[in-house]
Amino acid sequence: MSTVVDLVRQHALAAPGKTALLCGDRTVSYGELWRRAGRLAAALRDRRVGPGDMVALHGPATPEFVAAALGSWLAGAAWVPVDQQLPADRIGHLLGDSGSRLVLDTGSRRHPATTLPVADVESLTGADSGVDDEAGADAGVPGSGPSGTDLAYVIYTSGSTGTPKGVCVDHGPLALHLRHVAVDYGHVEGDVCLSFSSPSFDASIEEIWLPLVQGGVLVVRGAAMWTGPQLFDRIRGYGVTRVQCPTAYFEAFFADDLTDADVAALAGVRGIYFGGEAVSAAVVRRWSNGPLGHIPLYNTYGPTEAVITATSRRIDRGWSGGDRVPIGSAVGGHELLLLDADGHEALPGQPAELYLGGPCLARGYLGRDDLTAQRFVRLPGRDGVFYRTGDLVRLDDDGELIFLGRTDRQVKLRGFRIExxxxxxxxxxxxxxxxxxxxxxxxxxxxxxxxxxxxxxxxxxxxxxxxxxxxxxxxxxxxxxxxxxxxxxxxxxxxxxxxxxxxxxxxxxxxx
The missing domain is CATH 3.30.300.30 (ANL, C-terminal domain)
Structure with a gap:
């Protein structure tokens, strides 16, 4: 199976001058992105970082972040995103627990306090070195990249024991998920997609790599936190066609009465995607019956352990559902199973715990075989492994999932899981x-x-x-x-x- 590295390389070879990234007033082509990734991969190998190793990406989602992630993969290494806003002790734990060999700073303007070597991605990739997009895109790019069974990334989530746990995702499930979600969302090569989430939030993986494996254009926010007017101004200015953001930001920026200027700014958008926590049914109803109701909304759901998005519900003009917005049905590559407290398959309308199976699952928790065995389970009479989500759901009369709450004390706030x-x-x-x-x-x-x-x-x-x-x-x-x-x-x-x-x-x- 092709990996993300393979798919981006194909676009870099076929159309090296085509725009891949937009950030502020910066434009990065596919050829330039690929060569920067190649230079970073060579720099990592010079430092004896390669297959089986881990590097930390410290800083905001910038063109340097994308080049660092791609270059790490090309060198055979996996990576862990580290938010520069985290407390120093938390950063120290993530670096130590992940076994990171070094830290690649993607533009935080302040290096973390660590004994690990720290390097600025910009200096390693030659961001200011003038790159000829007509040169061979593979010039100087070492290696053949990872296989589907190699580790791609580790993202840390809150842990009930007081210690965050790292979720390990391989290249094969990631690439398969992106292929399925592109079909489910109707993404096309000409889309211009906005990534709004922090790199430490797993939704950013989908936001960043979905357009790039499709040959589209990715708009990254960088370190700035936009206001609603700034967001709409950039959607219009960049010609954004797809917007992905946490639920809290959708409610904050799109829930209020929109002005004529706002409506005009969003005229070219073909889909808005949100997830991370339950969305207000009143907000969704107001949108779908308002002046921009022709733009479909996608209410998405998925734990990090299920490789980002496991279910999705498209909401079109005139939606008039109840007090809970459905989280929909399975995205390709995911299998849904609802079991009651006795382990029996639940009847429609009956509250039950959601189990997720299929090929798009994480491999487990980093260094936590005990916890992996508790949450990634085999079920009698069923093939494969299922992840116990701990989420309570039920099927509505249309056969779609309704999220009801948790079986434990985990909560979602502003898109983040909190134990x-x-x-x-x-x-x-x-x-x-x-x-x-x-x-x-x-x-x-x-x-x-x-x-x-x-x-x-x-x-x-x-x-x-x-x-x-x-x-x-x-x-x-x-x-x-x-x-x-x-x-x-x-x-x-x-x-x-x-x-x-x-x-x-x-x-x-x-x-x-």
């Missing part, structure tokens, strides 16, 4: 905190937020909530830091002596 136990473990590790519980509740305007209820070790000073949030920001990614901290004398418990989370929600005043 509440991990946040609690960090809280109780603070010297000021004796006990803690974290809940996802509703803040102003009904927006979800993380609330931490803490019991202090001694008398609580007025500044304790602010101090707790400050220390949490030093230890956890920003999306895992509680939005507010409430100080309690004791945590409410039930008759069994366990924390009564319903009473905790009542205390927070923002029940969900």
């Amino acid at each position: 509440l136990e991990e946040v609690e473990a960090v809280l109780v590790g603070l010297p000021q905190v004796r006990n803690a519980v974290v809940v996802l509740d509703s803040g102003p305007q009904g927006r979800p937020r993380l609330t931490a209820c803490v019991v202090p070790q001694g008398p609580a000073a007025d500044e304790l909530p602010a101090e707790v949030r400050r220390r949490m920001a030093e230890l956890l990614p920003a999306y895992m830091v509680p939005d507010r901290v409430l100080v309690l004398a004791e945590l409410p418990v039930g008759a069994t002596g366990k924390i009564d989370r319903e009473r905790v929600l009542a205390v927070t005043g923002g029940a969900r």
Whole structure:
């Protein structure tokens, strides 16, 4: 099977002068991207980095990030994205746990504190060295690239034990997923696709590589965080035809009443794709019945372990569904199985846990054979491995999946998976905190937020909530830091002596 490396190479050889990347006022052709990747692969091999090794990509999604990812693959290495906004301790854990050989900085403007060698991608790829697009695209490119069974990337997700876990994805499942999703989404070679997600969010893998394996144009955001008007201005300016973004950004930027200028800016868009958490049915209904209802929306679902997107629901003009937007049916390469608590296949309408099978699955968790065995399971009478998602779903009357919630305490917030136990473990590790519980509740305007209820070790000073949030920001990614901290004398418990989370929600005043 062809890998992403093979497919990008084909486009670089066939049309080296064709635009591959747009970022700010920069334009990078397929030939230039390929040669930059080749120079980086050669530099890695000079440093004895090759098959079986791991490198860290530190920084935002830039042309350098794409060249570094492609060049690492071409050298035979896998990579792990490292968000430059993460706390230093978190970055140190990711670098150590992944076994990264070196760090490639993609434009963060600040190198991480590490004993590993750090190199700027721009200096390794010759970003300012004037490249002749008419030269042979394979000039100076070493090696033949990876096979389908080689490791492609590792993305870390929140862990219930208090430690993030790395999800390992091979080249074969990644390329197969991209081939299927291109058909399901109706992508064509002439599409101009916007990638908005952070590289540490697995949706960015699909956003970046789907257009490039199709021979399309990829618009990367870089380090800047756009406002709604800036987003619409760039959609118009770049001629974007496909927009992918986390659900939270879709609701923030596209949910309000659109002006005539907004409608004009989005006139060339042929599809908007979002996922990562449940979308508001009211927002979707307003869009599909508004002036841009002819632009289809795609509500997508998929855990990192299932190679990005496992299900999708296309929503066309005039949608008038209920209070939950379906997450649809299986994307090609994925098999859906709904099992009840006894392991029996669930009936339509019956809540059940979703299992995902098929060839588009991760190989497991890096260095965590025990956890891999718990979540990637074999089922009696069924072929292959299935991933236990922990997500509760049901089939509606049309045979489409409706997401209901979780079987455990994992939550989704702003597109990121958060194990509440991990946040609690960090809280109780603070010297000021004796006990803690974290809940996802509703803040102003009904927006979800993380609330931490803490019991202090001694008398609580007025500044304790602010101090707790400050220390949490030093230890956890920003999306895992509680939005507010409430100080309690004791945590409410039930008759069994366990924390009564319903009473905790009542205390927070923002029940969900």
